[in-house]
Amino acid sequence: MIDPALVAERFGTPAFVYDLDRVRAARTDLATALPEEFEIFYAVKANPHPDILRELRSVPGKATRAEISSTGELEAALAGGFAGADILYTGPGKTAGEIAEALSAGVRLFSVESLGDLRRIGATAASAGVIAHCLLRINSATSSASTSIRMTGTPSQFGFDSETIPEISDEILSVPATKIDGAHFYSLSNARDEESLVAELLHTIDCAATLQSQLGIAFELLDIGGGFAAPYASIGERPLYSNLGAALRSALDANFGGWREGAPKIAVESGRYLVGDSGDLVTTVVNLKDSRGKRFVVADAGINTFGGMSGLGRLLPVAVRPREDGRPADQKASLVGPLCTPGDMLGRDIALPALEPDDVVVVPNAGAYGPTASLLMFLGRPAPVEIVVRGGEVLGATRLRHTRENVRAIENSALPTEVGASA
Incomplete structure (x- = not known):
């Protein structure tokens, strides 16, 4: 990788x-x-x-x-x-x-x-x-x-x-x-x-x-x-x-x-x-937050990016790959995303190294049930980039787009109202 x-x-x-x-x-x-x-x-x-x-x-x-x-x-x-x-x-x-x-x-x-x-x-x-x-x-x-x-x-x-x-x-x-x-x-x-x-x-x-x-x-x-x-x-x-x-x-x-x-x-x-072990999720630490004795590591990847069912407690917790710089995963913290909901939780009280804003962390074995199994449209944040590699060489990078399409041309946009309904 x-x-x-x-x-x-x-x-x-x-x-x-x-x-x-x-x-x-x-x-x-x-x-x-x-x-x-x-x-x-x-x-x-x-x-x-x-x-x-x-x-x-x-x-x-x-x-x-x-x-x-x-x-x-x-x-x-x-x-x-x-x-x-x-x-x-x-x-x-x-x-x-x-x-x-x-x-x-x-x-x-x-x-x-x-x-x-x-x-x-x-x-x-x-x-x-x-x-x-x-x-x-x-x-x-x-x-x-x-x-x-x-x-x-x-x-x-x-x-x-x-x-x-x-x-x-x-x-x-x-x-x-x-x-x-x-x-x-x-x-x-x-x-x-x-x-x-x-x-x-x-x-x-x-x-x-x-x-x-x-x-x-x-x-x-x-x-x-x-x-x-x-x-x-x-x-x-x-x-x-x-x-x-x-x-x-x-x-x-x-x-x-x-x-x-x-x-x-x-x-x-x-x-x-x-496909599960073919993928890694790469995310960046945006912020650190301490609240009533608990640490929250806020990343730019949330349940809109990965494992949307995590917010329901179905797939917790994720893990983070050991860092190449040797920092041990010897601290407990919750890895959360950037969304405005307490359900945006990727891992609650999981083992993490000491992290700072702008640090890059990796969630391993994320090749299955990634973007298309997530709350991709929630809060309108951009979809993650998806990068394909072979033998260490990048073959391409794409991003799913949030779009709306007209499914039918309507001559009169007014819809019929129920009998007795007021205009």
């Missing part, structure tokens, strides 16, 4: 620095951990930067595909070199307009969350004269891992409740202009350890085999989800999963005998693992 002081001097702060060499290394490590027959979907929500998308597309071996949940992510994926046929469209709130736009771009694969979602996709596909290929997202009634971030087993807007499938299978299979290709699971995020990850994915494979039997069809594609971990805004390294591949092969051999020949194809998806 390039010198953060030079980043601050040349580009200003706050700034994200993304190292494409690390993106490539993560993609290679994940592929190595998995059976070679597996497909990998990249969750574009993790970081939709076009250079990162292009890098993931270019890694040798089986091509990475894209998982998206909006037409904005569709645009990013297409700009990053993904064809419509490479894309899986997910999400519980797909509108007819969004589905139509995806179909017109060549997307044919959709993750379906409910009967209503399936019928909307089918109606839109019928209007376009095409067939939509669908994966049933499943909210399993049971799970294996009791730690990490659970995504199933409770009432949820995500997925068909698994116990309802037998009673509605005929309805699922009879929606015009749709074809059920298989299933989509995503039951775990950021697994605590390899044992938890393996146990959950094996449980998913068992559930998928039961589902296939209940539907009475042969799956063509099974997406077993992810859960691959990576440190987020903290000091640490990505895990390497040495036992995962063998465990998956054994479970699939027992449940889906033809999977090695592509019947069904097996896929996983990942966001943070592929």
Whole structure:
């Protein structure tokens, strides 16, 4: 990674620095951990930067595909070199307009969350004269891992409740202009350890085999989800999963005998693992504030720049990379941003070196869920610069812009009032 002081001097702060060499290394490590027959979907929500998308597309071996949940992510994926046929469209709130736009771009694969979602996709596909290929997202009634971030087993807007499938299978299979290709699971995020990850994915494979039997069809594609971990805004390294591949092969051999020949194809998806350790957030100390025995280090990066959910206490605390000048992180202080809200907190009472105004500090492992996962528009401050490097060389620097566009020319700007309303 390039010198953060030079980043601050040349580009200003706050700034994200993304190292494409690390993106490539993560993609290679994940592929190595998995059976070679597996497909990998990249969750574009993790970081939709076009250079990162292009890098993931270019890694040798089986091509990475894209998982998206909006037409904005569709645009990013297409700009990053993904064809419509490479894309899986997910999400519980797909509108007819969004589905139509995806179909017109060549997307044919959709993750379906409910009967209503399936019928909307089918109606839109019928209007376009095409067939939509669908994966049933499943909210399993049971799970294996009791730690990490659970995504199933409770009432949820995500997925068909698994116990309802037998009673509605005929309805699922009879929606015009749709074809059920298989299933989509995503039951775990950021697994605590390899044992938890393996146990959950094996449980998913068992559930998928039961589902296939209940539907009475042969799956063509099974997406077993992810859960691959990576440190987020903290000091640490990505895990390497040495036992995962063998465990998956054994479970699939027992449940889906033809999977090695592509019947069904097996896929996983990942966001943070592929890009999390590729990025650093570089920020500058603006001010120091002592209040009732507590120290606050005020930086120019806040929840509008990084980890907007930090203000809700969801992602605290961040860490700061040790300084190259040898100053030890032996003081406790809160790292806060410049916004006019007490929620602008990046780290509460975290270990920091003795800092002064204009010092540059670095938050490591910030390549996932950065600017586009933050409160970017809040208080109208400029978006951070995003810098892409390879081999220590800067390839480009960009900044997202806050813009407003007219979506429709209106001849008469007056809106009709309700009957009886006063002017």
